[in-house]
Amino acid sequence: MIKAKYLTKITEINKLFIEDVINEGDIAIDATMGNGYDTKYLAEKVGENGFVYSFDIQEEALKSTKKRLEKEGLLDRVSLILDGHENIDNYVKDGVSVVLFNLGYLPRADHNVITKPDTTIKAIKSSLKLLKPHGIISIAIYTGHEGGMEEKNEVYEFVQNLDQNEFNVLESKFVNQINNPPQLILIEKKKEY
Template identity: 45%
Template structure:
């Protein structure tokens, strides 16, 4: 069974092209931002969000070492404020919920701002674009958030295609992936 983060990356590969604009809604240590930056190329752009300066610094370091910082903008703000910083339609938005590995596990994503940010992402998403959201029901506070993301996803209108991928069964507290594509208008 594939890991949720691995599948999310595979799906992002199938959507993102050189020159695209992509958003990392939860920068953390910058692994996802680095992956997005590689896909959008020199002409593309990645805008990343995190509320912890430790995450911004860690991501900046990773992207700089890889020579990709120039195509990235790192914003120390909640992803709920995405619209204030993202100037155009986006091809993809990634969420990797939970806490920053190696830091205070009390600082976690919260369902209220996560859902706000997911809704803003729907508005910003271009036709054919993709939102990936990896949920972690295994830590305190994570179950409620994961359940709310699922409830949000199943209520989306028909012009969005939604897929769920369980690593092993979400009731065992395993991470799972929620993917949302905006269907092209035919």
């Protein structure tokens, strides 16, 4: 079991929520690959009998993630997809346990290339349909860049209107930090719909 040593990184806090949701043999999605840290984590969790689909629109993200996975011997259980997360349903057909989103931009890359509200909402909708009962969609929202607050507002509007009979939606955020701290939204699917 993962234990949070410090409550400083939303990506580590996120693992506290999803640790027991994803198991050996499961299918998972990293909807925003970035530098591959979440892809690596998911690949470790699903084991050699599971599979991870990882999406990004930047070639740089795929190269960085491929290198990280090769180093750890995990590349055979991951599909690195150079495409936007709004096209998840073109690639993934089976039920998934976890879908991770880190909204914003790729660290140490072009900060003008950001996730956008319309494609993110489309990706969340597709993810909801793919999610197995008691599966979780995790959305880490970063707002300290141009367009970030707009995306946050649209994501919040969408998730607040999900049917409570079908989904649980949880918000986790830092309340005493300055400079636009990230926020975490977790969506649990209650049952098939």
